[in-house]
Amino acid sequence: MSEIGTNERLLRSDVTLEESRKIERILRRNNISYFEKWNFHTGFFKFLNNSKNSKCDIYIHMDSFDKAKEVLEDINN
DSSP states (O other), X not given: OOOSSSSEEEEXXXXXXXXXXXXXXXXXXXXXXXEEEEEOOSSSOGGGOOOTTOEEEEEEETTTHHHHHHHTHHHHO
C-alpha cells in the first residue's frame, strides 16, 4: 500500500479517465471522500494535456478504505 500522508491509502493506481468517472460516481453515492493524483506522461505543459495517456491514482482516507473497497468490488467483477 502506498500512502500520501498519514491518513490516505492508495485505492487504485493507473486509472484511466473513464474508470475514474465510474469510481467517482460510486464513491460520491456512498459519501466516501477521495483524492485523485493525475500522472500526465508528457513534458512541460502538463496542465494543458487532456490526453488519453493520462492516468490517475485514487487515494481514500484510511477510515473509509474498507468501505470503499467493498462498494467498488462490483467494478472489478
